[in-house]
Amino acid sequence: MAEAITHSYLENTGRYKGILAWLTSTDHKRIGLMYMYAMMVFFIVGVLLGELMRLELFRPGQQFITAQTYNGVFTIHGIIMIFTVVIPGLAAVFGNFSMPLLIGAHDVAFPRLNLFSWYLYILGAAIALSSQFMGNGPPDTGWTFYAPYSIQTHTNVVAAVFGAFVLGFSSILTGLNFIVTIHRFRAPGMTFFRMPLFPWSLYATAWIQVLATPIVGITLLMVIAERWLRIGFFDPSLGGDPILYQHLFWIYSHPAVYIMILPAMGVITEIIPTFAQRRVFGYKAIALSSLAIALVGYFVWAHHMYTSGMSITARWVFSLLTFLVAVPSAIKVFNWVTTMYKGSIAVKPPFLFALGFIILFMIGGLTGLSLGSLATDIHVHDTAYVVAHFHYIVFGGVGFAFFAALHYWYPKMYGRMYNFKRANIAFIFMFVGFNLLYFPQFVLGLMGMPRRYFDYLPQFTLGEQISSIGGFILLVGIIIMLVNLFSRKGGKAPDNPWGGTTLEWSIPSPPPHENFDKLPVITGEPYDYE
């Protein structure tokens, strides 16, 4: 028994060696890392596609790619980033790696299903990417696949749509696994209200994954059926209704934003108490606001459709609900800031990324208010303003939270530290670059620059150029960060490098295969620094 515990999960003890030992592993920690490696590759591809667009947009007129290529590039950029990076994102990587550790479990409820989900993820991503190399050229619909354009274009829409469909199953199964794990596998004595807040946010997320994803799944199949069989669900020239597509698509895709952001909020809620050495302020409010966001988030989808010709009733109802969903997000921000009050704060890289997250998330959230409001949305709808807003949420929010989580749990994952100074330099480049990249796009949108434009009117040139320069500063930051993490020059990590109180810090770094030698018994609240 004692012998087995000395092996970390990174060492191979099973039947297979090398990469096969990873590809057949049902260990939640290994699966978490496998998601992360795959996601890093997709992320880098997505970033490079983004930079390509920034280069093309540096000047008005055509620079070096054609309009058709550009449309293909923003489409696959969106598909990769949304479906293979930010939607699985924190839930797949840190939900797998950290959540069972945080709740004191040996693994998730269905380890083999968990591995199967990873294979579905890889398969779905591969199918989606195959759209670039097969059929009549890369899809050019945008990641939203709006009908009837997606029905009529000759490009390879089916592969992209089917890839997204398969990725959806990966998401549903992961959600199901997490719900059961959180219900059944919490350590003895860990009631729901003694559970750390990252698992809480994953729990809310998992319900959205399970309940909303099937809707986009069937919608995407309907697009395929319409393209192949000319059925006429969405294309009016076949007797369909294009507005129906938009409703079905956003019934999933708006809650999907909460699939992305809730785990990000959860991670931030773990990091702040640790580095402030203080119990989290308003534990119950944070836990319940996750559920509130998940619930109300279901009923706001048509705020993506204010200009589609909906009735005035639909417009004001969805506008009102959209404003209501802003409130629980605001509560979380107040709780995070108050948790810093009279703390003992160590500004280490994970905390720095968390601070960056809070600022960028606030900008993203507050700029969302004029998209929720009817009169103002009409002007900035489908403009660069929307592009800026959702990049602040999904990159400034989810992305920076992901990097915060990575710097936070990295010592636990690998049993090694990284160089703090370089991590801080990377953060500064990323934070400055990010704001230069996206902030001008708010202004461009207000000036009337529509989104998905290959070319633009001369008055938008200055904003586009600042944005492109920001894009390259951001890229430099990302490279510094990744090099720093992968060079592994930080020395051995202690079991509890940050002085955290949650269960993952009570076991060795890296953890043994079975996590806990003996299941911990929980007798109090999770953030007890007394």
Next chain:
Amino acid sequence: MFTEASNFAAGVDQAFKIIFGISIFILIGITTVMITFVVKYRRSKHPKAEQIKDNTILEITWTLIPLAIALLMFYYGYTAFRPQRDFPKDAMNVTVVSKMWAWSFVYPGDKESDVLVLPLNKAVILNLTSLDVIHSFYIPAFRQKEDCVPGKVNQMWFIPTMAGEFWVLCAEYCGMNHSYMEAKVKVVPESEYKAWINALPKKAAEPEGLTIIKKNACTGCHSIDGTKLVSTSFKGIYGKKSIVLTEGKEHTVTVDAAYINSSIFEPDKDIVKGLPKGVMKSYKGIVRDDEVSKIIEYLKSIK
């Protein structure tokens, strides 16, 4: 930069100012407090954290205040928007026809123009239509936008309050030349408008072949006036020699009935040199054979 050129623009901008004003206040406020805490309670100065208990009254306060702010913002957005949906009874009507990738404007009396000329200070209702996919009719200077959805007619109305020329842009992604789908609104004094509309000729009955070409959006890539768009212009194309690639091999064909037929139904068989494969879809099952002969007749007529 932020010209307010319609009766709604000032109201919309007012809503922006209220929302942005409150937002900037909140953003700066919270950021300042947060940075202050980080500096003031840094570990070197404040080595021992105080464990602060939850405070229900504080939490209720910071739930109710944001709720009130959110409702206030909703209210301003709603009241600035509501009149945009109350259509005046005596306004003039113009039909906006959108297709890949051009706008045209049909005035009462079946008069068509590619510039939207409007009389100053007169209410106008636009009936928004599309011949192919979804476009979005957007005049930034008017703060107005509404989608042109095929198969239905959406409406918008406004009163232009400033003379001048303003951009019409397409805000809903609609394919290759989406970013080039633009037009001008020209707001002029009423007398000038009247002179213009009277001089505007009635839409001539167009040859059937042209109608078919337009209906299938062929004109998105092939102009009929000799302009080079994506592909060869239709003007003078009949009887012309063209260099094409057939299975990768270059050779010259004469554009005749047989070639036109195969170009419509099997566009990838002979690809015009310089164009990528697959750029045109097959119109098999979309264009009928009798329509093809009408197209050919029309192409013969435009020399």
